Amino acid sequence: xxxxxxxxxxKLHGAVYTNPEVVNLILDLVGYTPHKPLHIQRLLDPSAGxxxxxxxxxxxxxxxxxxxxxxxxxxxxxxxSCVRGIEINPDAQRMCRINLTTxxxxxxxxxxxxxxxxxxxxxxxxxxLWNRDLxxxxxxxxxxxxxxxxxxxxxxxxLIPDEKMSLYRSLYSTxxxxxxxYVPFIQHSLELLNANGALSFICADRFMRNRYGKRLRExxxxxxxxxxxxxxxxxxxFADDVSAYPAIFVISDTDSDESVHVLSMEKVDEGSCDKARxxxxxxxxxxxxxxxxxxxxxxxxxxDAPWILESSDHHRVLRKMEEAHxxxxxxxxxxxxxxxxxxxxxxxxxxxxxxxxxxxELELLVPIVTTRDIxxxxxxxGGNYVINPFLSDGSxxxxxxxxxxxxxxxxxxxxxxxxxxxxxxxxxxxxxIDRIYPELVGTPKLLIPDVKADNHxxxxxxxxxxxxxxxxxxxxxxxxxxLRAVLLSSVVRFFIWSYAVKMRGDFLRYQAQYLRRIHLPxxxxxxxxxxxxxxxxxxxxxxxxxxxxVSETYGLTASDLQVIRKTVV
Numbered sequence: 001x002x003x004x005x006x007x008x009x010x011k012l013h014g015a016v017y018t019n020p021e022v023v024n025l026i027l028d029l030v031g032y033t034p035h036k037p038l039h040i041q042r043l044l045d046p047s048a049g050x051x052x053x054x055x056x057x058x059x060x061x062x063x064x065x066x067x068x069x070x071x072x073x074x075x076x077x078x079x080x081s082c083v084r085g086i087e088i089n090p091d092a093q094r095m096c097r098i099n100l101t102t103x104x105x106x107x108x109x110x111x112x113x114x115x116x117x118x119x120x121x122x123x124x125x126x127x128x129l130w131n132r133d134l135x136x137x138x139x140x141x142x143x144x145x146x147x148x149x150x151x152x153x154x155x156x157x158x159l160i161p162d163e164k165m166s167l168y169r170s171l172y173s174t175x176x177x178x179x180x181x182y183v184p185f186i187q188h189s190l191e192l193l194n195a196n197g198a199l200s201f202i203c204a205d206r207f208m209r210n211r212y213g214k215r216l217r218e219x220x221x222x223x224x225x226x227x228x229x230x231x232x233x234x235x236x237x238f239a240d241d242v243s244a245y246p247a248i249f250v251i252s253d254t255d256s257d258e259s260v261h262v263l264s265m266e267k268v269d270e271g272s273c274d275k276a277r278x279x280x281x282x283x284x285x286x287x288x289x290x291x292x293x294x295x296x297x298x299x300x301x302x303x304d305a306p307w308i309l310e311s312s313d314h315h316r317v318l319r320k321m322e323e324a325h326x327x328x329x330x331x332x333x334x335x336x337x338x339x340x341x342x343x344x345x346x347x348x349x350x351x352x353x354x355x356x357x358x359x360x361e362l363e364l365l366v367p368i369v370t371t372r373d374i375x376x377x378x379x380x381x382g383g384n385y386v387i388n389p390f391l392s393d394g395s396x397x398x399x400x401x402x403x404x405x406x407x408x409x410x411x412x413x414x415x416x417x418x419x420x421x422x423x424x425x426x427x428x429x430x431x432x433i434d435r436i437y438p439e440l441v442g443t444p445k446l447l448i449p450d451v452k453a454d455n456h457x458x459x460x461x462x463x464x465x466x467x468x469x470x471x472x473x474x475x476x477x478x479x480x481x482x483l484r485a486v487l488l489s490s491v492v493r494f495f496i497w498s499y500a501v502k503m504r505g506d507f508l509r510y511q512a513q514y515l516r517r518i519h520l521p522x523x524x525x526x527x528x529x530x531x532x533x534x535x536x537x538x539x540x541x542x543x544x545x546x547x548x549x550v551s552e553t554y555g556l557t558a559s560d561l562q563v564i565r566k567t568v569v
Contacts (some may be wrong), residue, residue: 364405
């Protein structure tokens, strides 16, 4: 029998299965409870998998039917339109049928009645192509639902054929940049809600903050009411340990201007889920001993602004700094942020001529620095170079004029030609993914690794080219040492903490999209004494002293700084 919990199966189909206590919490949050007349309402699971959500939902539906009608008789007819479970993979759907059959038999249905219902309820199709045409008919109530619940698939774009991805893009306005497949799943699911219906998913939280989620965020806040968000990225809400950073959210199709209630949960066991249920549905206040933080916002963000889930004090301090100071790449600073070179085949393009005893034209070699070279907090260069196949005008060199490099590429031709960038242009098969600008080597800059648990910013006085997993900051009008000190402070980490997606262990992604959200004080507002203090190398080791000086340049109060340090230290 097929094992739908197999990691290979899950990667191919975006399948990640949810623990029962989380499923029951989600069903309660959308109001799918047996005391309601569920037999005259409709529920959709757009990515049914092996039935983790439907097993619990169908049990509630049958209990409700018996409660309101007094028996199970006539269920195969009365309940035929109550459930739709869409699943693209037939093997997973077969497991779903088996799991649902067990539940339905326990409620007293015959095999014939079960078969009749499951044939109606379960649909083996691509959800993103299902019911699209019915959405735009005037008489489309029969295609909509009071409840949409589930766990949409986690599938990256590169795993989807180009032709199908182009079709999805033509159908769903929320697909932007490198959006994962769950983004259009959320859009289509919301489109299928009835008036006053409710949707709840457990889903990757990336769309709430990062670049690819901007259109989805705007779609949600412009057309629907966000009710609850439960941050569970520190927990394990799935049946297996997976590299997902999830949140539970509830959205309703209503025009009401209600507050948004945000929880952060350290655990998702039965007791914690019951506590979350009482907080959100019954208004119970969490105690200081609870592993649940609770925040309520009367006014949520508008447009495509990132969703920041921290406290109202956090919001207040962040807005204070953003309103008072210009963005880091504002013209008044002259600062520029970029990322190092991606080659598509580092084992070929990044070389150590001395260690490897390679003979390549020296004028084509550019000294490169990687994250491994800066782990100590300063650059300890390992002797690596990147091969630069570009001329100063951006065109490619003629390999015929560089016989040593040509011979080297001939040896590694299969790897070089096998890259996607090479396949896109046969004549340019030996280019790197990114163009290399050798003049960047001699420019003083700050280097920042992509993923770090703490600020890790290293100064390059002008000797190296950065690797693709390093971001660089050109200081512009700033003194580079003063800028480094400010960027190393808890105040600036507070910006990154607010906007960047968080990984296990509270590691943050220091990507350009988040670095560009930093606001810096205008240089003219910083005194000469403050600048001298910021340039002092001893200040870096004194975290509290550094934070105090930087907070003064931002015009923050002691209580503001306390909020910041409580968040990031």
